[in-house]
Each structure stands twice: as C-alpha cells, then as structure tokens.
Amino acid sequence: MTLAARAPAALADEHLQQALGRITDRYRLVRARARETPDTDDRKHRAGALRREILADLDGWIDRVTSSLERVGAVVHRCATAADAAETVVAIARAEGSRLAVKSKSMATEEIHLNAALEAIGVEVIEGDLGEYIVQIAGERPSHIITPAIHKTLGQVADLFSPLAGHTLPVEREALCAFARDHLRTKFLNADLGITGANFVAADTGTIVLVTNEGNGRMATTVPRVQVSVVPIDKIVPRLADLGAILPLLTEHATNQSITAYLSMTTGPRRAGEIDGPEVLHVVLLDGHRRDLVGTPYEEMLACIRCGACLNACPVYAKVGGHAYDSVYPGPMGSVLTPLLSGGTEGRDLPFASSLCGACTEICPVGIPLADLLVRLRADLRTPGPVVPARVGRTPPGRAGPQAGPGPVSSPGTRPPAAGFPWPGADAALSRQPWYRSLGWSIWARVWSRPRLYRATLALGRLVTRRRSGWCRRLPGSGGWTATRDLPSLAQPGFRRLWTDREHRR
Amino acid sequence: MDLNDPAAVRPQVALFVTCTVDSVAPKVGTATVRLLEAAGVEVVVPAAQTCCGQPAANSGAPEAAAVLARHFVEVFEPYETIVSPSGSCVAMVRHWYPRLLSGSWRTRAEAVAERTHELTAYLVDVAGRADLGAVIDGGPLTVHDSCHGLRVLGLGHAARELLGAAGAKIVEMDDPEACCGFGGTFALKHTAVSTAMADAKLRDSAATGAACMVGGDAGCLVHLEGRQRRCGIGPAVRHIAEVLAEALP
Numbered sequence A: 001m002t003l004a005a006r007a008p009a010a011l012a013d014e015h016l017q018q019a020l021g022r023i024t025d026r027y028r029l030v031r032a033r034a035r036e037t038p039d040t041d042d043r044k045h046r047a048g049a050l051r052r053e054i055l056a057d058l059d060g061w062i063d064r065v066t067s068s069l070e071r072v073g074a075v076v077h078r079c080a081t082a083a084d085a086a087e088t089v090v091a092i093a094r095a096e097g098s099r100l101a102v103k104s105k106s107m108a109t110e111e112i113h114l115n116a117a118l119e120a121i122g123v124e125v126i127e128g129d130l131g132e133y134i135v136q137i138a139g140e141r142p143s144h145i146i147t148p149a150i151h152k153t154l155g156q157v158a159d160l161f162s163p164l165a166g167h168t169l170p171v172e173r174e175a176l177c178a179f180a181r182d183h184l185r186t187k188f189l190n191a192d193l194g195i196t197g198a199n200f201v202a203a204d205t206g207t208i209v210l211v212t213n214e215g216n217g218r219m220a221t222t223v224p225r226v227q228v229s230v231v232p233i234d235k236i237v238p239r240l241a242d243l244g245a246i247l248p249l250l251t252e253h254a255t256n257q258s259i260t261a262y263l264s265m266t267t268g269p270r271r272a273g274e275i276d277g278p279e280v281l282h283v284v285l286l287d288g289h290r291r292d293l294v295g296t297p298y299e300e301m302l303a304c305i306r307c308g309a310c311l312n313a314c315p316v317y318a319k320v321g322g323h324a325y326d327s328v329y330p331g332p333m334g335s336v337l338t339p340l341l342s343g344g345t346e347g348r349d350l351p352f353a354s355s356l357c358g359a360c361t362e363i364c365p366v367g368i369p370l371a372d373l374l375v376r377l378r379a380d381l382r383t384p385g386p387v388v389p390a391r392v393g394r395t396p397p398g399r400a401g402p403q404a405g406p407g408p409v410s411s412p413g414t415r416p417p418a419a420g421f422p423w424p425g426a427d428a429a430l431s432r433q434p435w436y437r438s439l440g441w442s443i444w445a446r447v448w449s450r451p452r453l454y455r456a457t458l459a460l461g462r463l464v465t466r467r468r469s470g471w472c473r474r475l476p477g478s479g480g481w482t483a484t485r486d487l488p489s490l491a492q493p494g495f496r497r498l499w500t501d502r503e504h505r506r
Numbered sequence B: 001m002d003l004n005d006p007a008a009v010r011p012q013v014a015l016f017v018t019c020t021v022d023s024v025a026p027k028v029g030t031a032t033v034r035l036l037e038a039a040g041v042e043v044v045v046p047a048a049q050t051c052c053g054q055p056a057a058n059s060g061a062p063e064a065a066a067v068l069a070r071h072f073v074e075v076f077e078p079y080e081t082i083v084s085p086s087g088s089c090v091a092m093v094r095h096w097y098p099r100l101l102s103g104s105w106r107t108r109a110e111a112v113a114e115r116t117h118e119l120t121a122y123l124v125d126v127a128g129r130a131d132l133g134a135v136i137d138g139g140p141l142t143v144h145d146s147c148h149g150l151r152v153l154g155l156g157h158a159a160r161e162l163l164g165a166a167g168a169k170i171v172e173m174d175d176p177e178a179c180c181g182f183g184g185t186f187a188l189k190h191t192a193v194s195t196a197m198a199d200a201k202l203r204d205s206a207a208t209g210a211a212c213m214v215g216g217d218a219g220c221l222v223h224l225e226g227r228q229r230r231c232g233i234g235p236a237v238r239h240i241a242e243v244l245a246e247a248l249p
C-alpha cells in the first residue's frame, strides 16, 4: 500500500487533522525565528560543515570513536545491519539477565525494531518519553521523530491512560502528565537495563550525548545497572566542542527552544567513587546502509541532526501525518532515508509523495537539499532493488583507494555542496539506466524537442480537450486530475498563433 | 539600421513562454509581451522553443529532461537576455540544467541559465522598472508565492513591488508561502493530498476578503482554478502578468 492509498483515510480522520494543526503552528514559529535571527545562514553553514566533516573519512571516524569509547571503558559492538544490532542488544540482555528495560527516546531503536526483539525474550520494555509511552500503549509507532504522539488529541490520550489508572482520567494536560510521571517513575527505579539512542557521539572524548525535555535520557543513563546505547554511525561528531555550534540549531528547529531542558552526557560507565551511572556500558554502532551513501548525492543525509523541522514544514506531512508514510522516519527526511536505509525494500513510493515545494530544504538547519534528493531518488528508484546511484567524487569506504586511518583532520567547509553532484543524465557514461527504463519519457523528449512535432501534439490535445466551456469536467487518462478538478481545454489559438498573427499585422 | 530610431537601441529580450502558457494560458503570454514592451524592451519569441523538460526531471527521467535541456540551450543561446512568466520553469533552467548536463553542454547551460530571468524578477531587479505606469484600482489583491520561484529563485518581493507600484492594495494570506498542492505529476498521483492542499489555499485566500489571488506560475493557477470550479471557494485566480497588463495605460 502506498502513501497515496493511505492518504484519504488520514484526510478524513478528524482527530488527526485537529492534532496536525499544531505541526503547522510550530513550523511557522520556527521559520519566523530563523528569519528574524540575523546570522542564521552563517550558523547553519558552520553547523552543516561540522556535520559533513566525517564524510571525507567515515571509516576513520568510526575507528576513532571506537577507540575513544573503549578508552573510557565502554564495550563497543559494530553492527552492519539493523538485524545485527537488534540481535546484539538481545544477546546483551540475555547475558545480563535483564528483566525490565527503560528507554529514552530513540529513533535508532525504532529503526532496528528493538522493542519487539526484547519482548520476544521476555524483557519488559517501557518507553520513558511521554510521547513514546503514549504510542507504546496505543500499540502504534511514532508518527513524528521529535513529538511521537503528535497525532493524538488530549482526549485520546485520556482514553488510553484511563484503563491503566483504573479510573477515568480528566482530559487535562497536568492530570495526564502526573499519571504518566508516577507510573513511569516506578518503572525507572526498578529497571535493570537502560536503553538509549544518541543525538551525538563525540569522537575525541567518547561521550554519548542525549538531548531530552523530560529527563528520560538522564533516568535511563543513571539508574539501571546496565546501559546499552544504539548509535548510528552518522551521529559521530569529531569533537565534543562542536556541539556548541550544533545543539542550539537542533533545539531551535526541533521545538523552538533556545536550549533543551536536559542535556545528558555519558562518558564511559560509572567510575570508582561516582554515585550513579551504569556499571556496564555497551555501545552498538549501527551502519544500516549508511556507509553505502558516502560518495553519492545522498551522503548529505548523514549530516541530518533529526530535528524534525522538515516534517513540520512539509505540507504533505501536515495533511496526512506520519503514519501515512508507514515508515520509521516520515516526512521529507523519511522519504529520502527509507528507501536508502532499507536497501530499497521499503518506501519506494515515498520520494514521489512530495509536491517538491522545497519548504524542507529551506528550513533544514544543516542545509540538506531534501527536495533535490527526492528528485534524484525518483530517477534512481527506476532500477529495482537497492538504490545504487552513480558514485561521483569520493571513494566509498572499504573499497579501493587510500586506506582510511587516523590521518589529518580535514578542514570543514572544503567540500563542494552536494547540489554540485552532477546528475547522470546527459552523460551516458554516468547514467546507469538502460534505455528502456523511461521509455515513455524518452519518446516524449524526442517528440517535444522537435518544434513541429511539439505543435502537432498540442493540436491533438486541442481536439481531445475541446469543450464549449473551455474546461473539461472529465477526461479519461488525465490521472487523478479530473476526479477533483476541472482541466482546462488547450487554448485555440495557442500563444504561438497569437504571436505570429501579431507579427504579421505589424 | 537607423541609429536614430530609438527602437534600434532598445534592449532585446527573448521570451520563453513555456509549454503551459503556450497551450492553456496564451493570454498570459501576450500580457507578458505587453509588460516587457512597457518596460522598454524589444521582445522576440524564438520559434523553435518548446518545454523546459521539468516534467521528465521530476518524474525520474533525467535523460529525457536532458534532451529538452539541450534543446532549450540551443534555442536560447543566441540571446542576451531570456525572460519567462514562470518561476518554476526558470528554476528548472537555473538550478537543474547545470546539474543535468555535463562537459561543454554544462558550460553552455550555465551561461544561458545566468541570463534567464523570471518575469517579475526581470522587471524589478534587472530592468529596474517596478513602476510600469500600470494603475490597479479594483478591490484588494492577495499574492500566492509559488514555491519554485520563492525558494529556488528567491522571488516574492518582486511581485509585491510591481503590484504596489501600480497602487494595488495587498492583503496577505495567513501563509502566502504555503504550497498550493500542484507539484506537476504530484497533482495526478496524489490527488487527495493535492486537492486538500488546494482547498486550504483557496480557504486562506477567501479569508483575506481579496477580490483576486495573484500568482506567478500558470501550473499552480490552473490547478487552483480547476479546483475552484468544483468547490466554489475563494476569489478569482489570476496570473500577475495579466493583472498588470490589463492595468497598463
């Protein structure tokens, strides 16, 4: 089923439509703030350059972050696939005899479907983020990467919590939060396994950084005896100090906050004399098709800081909500990531579910050209199977070329912008597409690049669309156009005739 | 050539009318010509022009789009300045052609792209003629910022300056930058979402009390007007070139 097929139900869902209004309000606040701040462009450029610094030598940075993590006492597991990562965490839980796991908010663990894997071996898993908790009780998946339960109204949350409370809870924010806090606090204090993702991991210090507003990150990293952090490799920042430039952009674009309520940093397990923190810290470094992106236009996505601003900005997301994407990551960033991170098995229709309005590209705090990437994906998805774009410019990791290693750190901002990646179109040597892939468009291009044939097709169009009113109420073969809209008849005479007549009159 | 004839030294502009205007909104083309002439330029219309190729590019057929891109470059290369009444098509030329083509074609495309301007941007920023002597005295107008013109070309100010100079009263929508839901093939494949976006735009424009919603891209306008003919919401939908040309003395 595609987003187009799921959309009508989403559009008809009154609760959802009411809830989604908040998304657009937030987008406008964030946009206004970005425009009113005089140095937004410079800050975005600086943060974007810092995020892209790892791309020149991703394998080298993975090595560096691994040795830093090990130096501070963490156990590092490198996992190539989402399934590997889930199995690794399951094995840790088994070995440690874990019974109750609490999680801080994490999209990486959604990506590897960790909850189901742990529950399958009898570990109780509790989401510590309020939004995630709501979604968990509802048996759903997050519909937004920052505000997972944005699709729910307050009344729906009361309906979900009341059976757990054993009495009818009032439809009031404070009462519902108080219930969740009491309920979750008990779980937190008894948990023996803390599971987190990471907003960032610093390669110089081996520090795992969590940004939360409710303190669930702090709970999950201080109380349980064992902590497992699932860290996708694109979360690496070269230096902890880089966060000074990145974190403000994250909170401004995620929630329109200048600063987050909680910033939790874990540098290794508890040391002698410390009063809290895990006794054992495992870090699962997840590739999950990310290394494949290096050297392609899609490597831009590795700069993403998961702020969710592009979801809020997207007029399609704002109409259908996250569940209509049926993917872990929804919205523009999800439409790009889903086919890429799934190895081409999921979300192949998503890059087409965009009007290409570019609001995502404009709002993105690290300058990812999302709309351009959607356009490129539409072409690369013509070939069945994994998305394998032509590689240009950079040697992919783990292939031929100078061996990656702890060499000199490249200076940020020296790479050409990704938009500068050529697009294998005209250059047959770069094009991976067999000639028949876009047969219809190829024929169209041959016809419309010949002025006389172009005019002949317009004449034909005039015949087909001729109506007295000048508008077609129905036109078979016009896709979905005339289902909801009138289609204009092709004008007789067209502009060319008007122009030549005028020239003759002169 | 008679050097005393002022016409002989008028700057020349090649009009890229676009396939959409050519086929469904030819009056936008004639209005564009009138505006350019009012700004003191001589207009030529290269006969071999067709389409910029954007439909193919956005449908995942860059090779096909490149065929049209090369055709465009060949047709318009001889001209000093190229103007088009569509932000979207100009964005295709300026943003995508240099990425779509390679080698010497890219060099040629970059040169042509630099000389290709959207109509309102040309009038205001290049020709410096925000005031064409047009006088708009009807009811208030509201402006829809079409996406590619706004975000790829950085327009937005130009339409408002032209309308303002003509004395129009502009009443802004809640968010004039919100996408109308056209998006080319998106309108065909994602009919329900596309239509919901059009309805939102039409409701926003109705809420302003404007007599007319003005836009700069025939594709968006045809989509909005086609929807309006079904749902009956919102003021008249017009291309800015027509609104201004009708108001010329």
Ligand code: SF4
Pocket (backbone or CB within 6 Å): A253, A303, A304, A305, A306, A307, A308, A309, A310, A311, A333, A360, A363, A364, A365, A366, A367, A368, A370
């Ligand atoms: S793509 Fe950009 S805007 Fe979207 S989540 Fe990532 S950083 Fe934020």
